[in-house]
Amino acid sequence: xxKITQTQPGMFVQEKEAVTLDCTYDTSDQSYGLFWYKQPxxxxxxxxxxxxxxxEQNATEGRYSLNFQKARKSANLVISASQLGDSxxxxxxxxxxxxxxxxxGTGTSLxxxx
Amino acid sequence: DAGVTQSPxxxxxxRGQQVTxxxxxxxxxDTVSWYQQALGQGPQFIFQYYEEEExxxxxxxxxxxxxxxxxxxxxxxxxxxxLGDSALYLCASSLGRxxxxxxTFGSGTxxxxx
Numbered sequence: 001x002x003k004i005t006q007t008q009p010g011m012f013v014q015e016k017e018a019v020t021l022d023c024t025y026d027t028s029d030q031s032y033g034l035f036w037y038k039q040p041x042x043x044x045x046x047x048x049x050x051x052x053x054x055x056e057q058n059a060t061e062g063r064y065s066l067n068f069q070k071a072r073k074s075a076n077l078v079i080s081a082s083q084l085g086d087s088x089x090x091x092x093x094x095x096x097x098x099x100x101x102x103x104x105g106t107g108t109s110l111x112x113x114x
Numbered sequence: 115d116a117g118v119t120q121s122p123x124x125x126x127x128x129r130g131q132q133v134t135x136x137x138x139x140x141x142x143x144d145t146v147s148w149y150q151q152a153l154g155q156g157p158q159f160i161f162q163y164y165e166e167e168e169x170x171x172x173x174x175x176x177x178x179x180x181x182x183x184x185x186x187x188x189x190x191x192x193x194x195x196x197l198g199d200s201a202l203y204l205c206a207s208s209l210g211r212x213x214x215x216x217x218t219f220g221s222g223t224x225x226x227x228x
Contacts, residue, residue, distance in 0.1 A: 004156070037219075042221055043202055043204070043221045043222040043224070044219055044220065044221040044222070045157070045204060045206070045219035046219075047217065047218075047219075091156050091157075093156075099170060100147070100162045100169060100170045101147070101159035101162065101170060101172060102147075102149075102157070102159060102206075102217075103159075104149075104156030104157045104158075105156050106154070106155055106156050107155075107156055
């Protein structure tokens, strides 16, 4: 079974608008972390935001927020006030704290339109 | 402060050959993880090194091996290359068992097997 599912291969958003990128996860562990990374064409994975499984409040980092719905096992990324530089691949990932590896989804390609 | 440095950036090898990829972790980090990212896919965990030992391994054949040196730098070796080994190989460094914000990725080595 897939640990991380991203169902949106590609998304378009108008500059200055908000966009939501979907992510669902699958784990039987109680302790885990959920992450979003941005990957521009250069290849580097850039950390955006982190949510721990025991965190009651949704994480926020500047224009990024994570909509964490534990019962639904979803961890959607919301980008507010989109900028042209936000155009990139976005990956949702999970680390179960019983292990050391990250499980990544297949990614969503975001294009910001001027 | 230098981040994660990977070399070479690009590499072309012939099927059946062997390849060595190198990674220098971010200053202060002692743990190195390697990921394979095939075209259009999310990164897949290969293995993690800590204190010069392989701490965890993903679902990759023994053709994939690694090493960590006393200065925490690491090598990924792939023997008997197959066409399917063509991918972006990402190195990530961290300090012990830290949350995601402590994982720093390099820009990767793009390996093409012909």
